[in-house]
Amino acid sequence: MAKEYSYYPGCSSQKGASGSNLQRSLNSVLDVLDIKLNDIPDWNCCSASIGYSGGGELPRLALSARNIALSEKHNPGQEIVASCAACWLATRETKERLEHSEAMRSGAEEALKEAHLEISKEMPKVRHMTEVLIEDIGFEGMKEKVVKPLEGIKIAGYVGCQTNRPFGINGESFENPMYLDKMVEAMGAESIPTYEKKVACCGGALAFSEPQKSQALVKGIIEAAYDNGADMIVTPCPVCQMNVEIYQDQINATYGTKFHIPVTYYSTLMAVAYGKNAKEAALDGQVIKAKKLEDIANK
Amino acid sequence: MADELLMGAYICKGCGIGDRLDCGRLETTATRDGKAKFAKSHDFLCSAEGVAMIQADIDAGETNHLIIGACSRRAKVEAFNFQNVTLSRANLREGVIWVRPDTDDARETTQEMADDYIRMACAESKFMKLPKGSGEQPLNKNILVVGGGITGMTAAIEASKAGYPAFIIEKSGQLGGVMAQLNKRVATKSPYAEPEDTTVDALIAAVEADSKITVHLNATVTKTSGAPGRFSVDISTESGATTNLSIGAIVQASGMKQYDANQLTEFAYDKSDNVVTQLELEAMAKAANGGPIKRKDGKEVNSVVFVQCAGQRSDKEGHLPYCSGFCCTASIKQAMYFKDQNPGVDTVIMYDDLRTPGAGGEDFYRSGQKKGVIFTKSSVSTIDASGADLTINFHDKILNEDQSMSADLVVLATGQVPNSGPDPYAVPMELEDDASAEDKQAAADAHEVAIGVDSILNLDYRQGTDLPHLKHGFTDSHFICFPYETRRTGIYSAGPVRRPMDSMQASVDATGAAMKAILEIESAAKGAAAHPRSGDLSFPSFRIEGCTQCKRCTVECPFGAINEDAKGYPQYNESRCRRCGTCMGACPVRVISFENYSVDSIGQQIKNVDIPEEFDEKPRILVLACENDAYPALDMAAQNKLEYSAFARIVPVRCLGSVNTIWLTDALNSGYDGVILMGCQKGDDYQCHFVKGSEMAHYRMSKIADTLKTLNLEEERVATYEVAITDVERTAQLINDMAETVEKIGMSPFKF
Amino acid sequence: MTDVVATNETILVVGGGVSGMTTALEAAEAGKQVILVEKRPYVGGRITQLYKYFPKLCFPTCGLEINQRRTKQNPNVTVLTMAEVTSLTGSEGNYSATVKISPRYVNENCTACGACEDAVEAEFDNEYNYGLDKHKGAYRPHRMAYPERYVIDPAMIGTADADKAKAACKFDAINLEMQEETVELKVGAVVYATGWRPYDANKIQPYGYDRYKNVITSVEFERMNDPMGPTGGKILRPSDGKEAKDIAFIQCAGSRDRNYLKHCSRICCMATLKQTTYATDADAKSTVYYIDIRAIDRFEDFYQKVQKDENVKFIKSKVANITEDRETGNPILNGVDTEGYNRYATPHELVVLAVGMEPSLDASTLPEGISINEHGFIENDGTNGGIFAAGCASDALDVNRAVQSATACALKAIQVVNRVAGSEG
């Protein structure tokens, strides 16, 4: 009997969007783990903690409130799950804000009426996909399904910001969380628990507006990965993944570095370890090819 | 106990003593040299069986003076605890075998060491009597509480609850003190969020309802004589009426006064009615009675600035160097007065370090912020009162810029000044014999100046009318481990007269002081000493026929325990005495002694050490060590198996202050080659448990040089050190250094 | 079997640190029967682990010596070590306490001669030195440990070493068959003097105590400076054993912080000021990172004295996080000096976290309805019947305030048992 969740995919996961490979690899993994995601029909963007210039507090809360309301309406009784850090954060924050502030709640409810939607007193729990894997499946459970252990690959687990703060995974430290390393280990690869930049910010939110500043942060993240002898970087966050992967040429141009390190999602790792082929694992979605994973996938 | 002296020596062979020493020979030494009636050895003396053996001898009337040659006097105290007999301990374990190598060459000198310690213990035993206490004072449960503020009232109530009658003496016309002037007090209970009732009314009611508490208003203490258990106190009222009270112990809760803000001209206190002190604001808040707080000119206060540390934490002339501790929370509380009445009032607290310690403090700080009180880390330079409103000029330390803001009212947190009496030692009273008349006059005058303040207790004591100060006018105590030990036994200060504190601490402090008063009352009735020799029944007595009325003892007693009678003879007051023996050390004619601790009980130990012929090359080094710090340090050196010279002979003393120079001259005359004195640190941060003992000893030893000259001995033969209980290696080293010195300068010529 | 005489005129003191000893001794010297229950094998508590006291820089063992002498010679005090109160029921004047006594495996025959210690090989982490070194399986916790008796580490029981220890004892003081026992005590009043424990520095993740060798706690630093301590009084870096000459002190490490302890632990500022004098004595420089220096009342003198020391620098800043220079092993402190906004990333050779005071009270042992605040301290608000809190069971206190509080509690307890005595005769 499959575990069912109400799923909020988010913009970057859409077909042809920057995070589509997260979605694709994730789908192959969830099917192995017998987890069923029911998309929230007609979901909208969460404004990803950057829309604040145009959008005021209430409009931004309303956006996520709408998604919650849609979820309650179409996927009743199901917990909301998001795979994108920003989506998860915005939605969970909205839930908490509306629960704590009467003013915000009544405002949001009034606005929702315009879209003929409503939220209940007790809004559904909002969880991150990794939370679901860790808490509902467990590291052992994830490990059991491994058919191709990722032997001989050393991986820097880069958690990033919003998957980790301010909520993070229950019981994990904000400064040095271990769950991503444990997932890497579960897939049979070698983790780097002492990776200093594990929770450093990649500046993704400013990637467009302040490219130099943001890339300076990315540089540190990649450097540290190399210093620790990593073959590749793995992350749960679409913004981190894109930001750390695609600017390496520019960074090399700016700093004279020779960065060329693949950055994949945890789901990509899992898909390969679960015996999925390169396409199913969305390895074709890599701008910097993850050779070692491809080799295993094609075995 | 039979008066006949029956010395019984017991040698323990355990812990390797038997293997390392010839215990047979020790027995002989005890009986032949030490004149013990008998001597016995036992394999395990502290065992139930060994102890039973001793007890049996006592019960059989075989012995009443025990000599136990075993471990250190600090070990196995419970086992060797026998009633109605004197006990002398020869330290054969920590004092001998543990500090000497187990080698053939060492064996002889090690045995000699042990033999000497047996001789010494026998000598001590011979000159020791069993102390009984003088029974000088009865059980007097009355407690005098000077001061009717929250501290005094609390002390009285708590004492009464334990069954001890209390007498409150209040200078003013009503009880309550400073607290009664307050509108509210800082939160004392979880969640520490709101100002609370001062509880003063409740306390006054409780006092008035308590049949065991007597209150004297408009009254002061005009004379306090006697001693714990038998204080005679004169209480005089403005009307001139005088009552005499018989009192067991005293709690001084004379409280604090506000620092005089007129000295803060830069803050325009003297120029504007709108610059007030914290206490003045309390009055304004009371007057407002829940309504808006108004300035003197009737204007409602819409903006108020609190200036923390006003005239405090500063080395400026006339300022308070210390932090008063309570002002930060007090200002937060006062800001709440405004905010709770009208959240629209701007309240700014200008602080440097916000000091709201503990669980409650931090909660109260947060509560203030929640209410909208603004905190600005800054230093206020001046306050300009020329305009209608006030202008506060300050440096914002966070924004690092000079700013100014205006306000309707400024409140100065000016802190506390203790209500102490004059410090008896404002000018050192110890004057050398050779001090010129002019010097003495000068000192006397200076003293007059120093004691300009009114006395609180009017003690009829040789050493002044009030409790000595430690610093900044606060009463003295060894304020870390034993905060209640003032230098006047049976008189305990509590509340802000002892250290700056808030009302919550003052209540705790008052209860503690009441406890100490009760304890002293009970001890005095037994004739037992107070801290640190608690339970000691010995007390000093003197041979009047020998006394030359030189007054040294009365002047040098660290506790002002000794008075002088009309003829200038010392009058001892057992229950004022701490049994340190400083008087005994001071006495040039050696007429002062305790039953179990006297010039002889130590002197004879020194004399009974065997002094080998000069050509034996076996020097003797006398070590007089403070029993609380240096002696334990030597024990621990032994535990750590550090070695020191076999020529050292260590004698524990109650305090270095009890060391009489005769012991040194005798020692040197009888051929000792070196003498070491080990006492505690002196000075402001004194560690001496008798406050001045170590200091006195150092002072006296500075004079020993002359003695040495007359004997034409080298000065290096006598050394005085400040030693801490942690100086484990050092104590051993000091002994070895002296051994080297002696080797360098040669043996003493005084060996006969 | 330990048999303890107790009646409802007896005062039970839970915890034998400086507060518990003070309460017990003041009451006992006033003629009351007192039972002092201490979890450790010796009395004195945390002060035995301090090198010096602020502000006098005198030595805690000096006062301890006096209090131990008072204890040894006072028949009114019964000391139970390695004992814990596991439950307390009843009401004022009539409590019954269950006390669990763990086996020491050494009886009163012990003369502390040390033969057993010499005989055994096995070593165990030395809690007394916060695990900075090891002690033998048969050991005396510290040089002045009272009762003056050795302890056998339970982990050694059943090993050949244990038998060696037993064999080495000439006085039949070692009993390897000793079992845990439980005694029931009827008492009239109870004073909780359960004290404090250092806040677990592992929880302060930004400072990486769990990740960086050269980040230590203030209590560990204190042990280091004791000449008889694990480093012989030298300030040595755990990473390479080199003497640290550039030391950072981080205040409020675990205090005044909703992520850890919300309350201010009061002592840490003064403790750090004291510890900077250790550093200066060792020709090391100190940098103190603080929010507010809480050198309250007369302690201000000491603060001013330290401020005059040019080897000590003060920076008003809560350090944001610590990273590590892999080459040197130097912790790098990152943050902002808030007095005028100056950003820093400063390496130091050693970092000392001024860890906060956490009450070590186990509330589950108390009867229902005792006032305990959100910080875990018992509040003496007059509603706790015959139960009182002394010292750090009542608030974060320094030694002299703890002693005041403990002295006050002695009287509170005496009032209770006097009432009992009165009502009964």
Add this chain to the structure above:
Amino acid sequence: MSNLNNQMVNKYRNDFLKEVEANVEEGDWVKMCMQCGVCAGSCPMGPYWDHPPQEIFMMIRAGKREEVLSSTSMWMCTSCYNCIARCPRELPITHIMHGLAHYGKRLGIAPKNQPTLKFSQKFWENLMTNGRVNELKLGITLYFIDGFVQGIKNALAASGIGLGMFKAKRLDPMEILGGHSVKDKSGLKAMIKKAQEIEEARISGNQ
């Protein structure tokens, strides 16, 4: 907008803190700061802040209205939440920074040509058109944000990236023709409009 600014100036006089508490997201928390500076030290963009959060809080208390609202500092926030995670007084600093930025912009006194301001604005507009973000359009608009010529430069500089993403099927050229969108656009727009009205009313309603 700037007349709203004038209204606010008149309304709150010198009490900027009250203005922030009333009108800025989570502004109520500002007074709880104890100036420890942990936020300032924790920010990855720290070096680029003219005034770190803790100082901004102090400036608010000190009534430095213009300086704060026209500062570029808040626009440096990357929403990494380090400050929130470490703040000993649990201030939601990230949101306060967003709130201040937004309030400055709303009053029309935010710094001109602040790139993040523009990006944030474009992002919002982009998502408002279809209810979902159209990455290609967003990208293109951003490249031309500083005018056509600069836009071409930017585009060229980034073309490698675009190409890589395109190859990786993570940038869909078809999006230019509309791309993803919510079905109930009208409902969504009505909802946002309402939300904006409520917020307007709350702020100017204080008049």
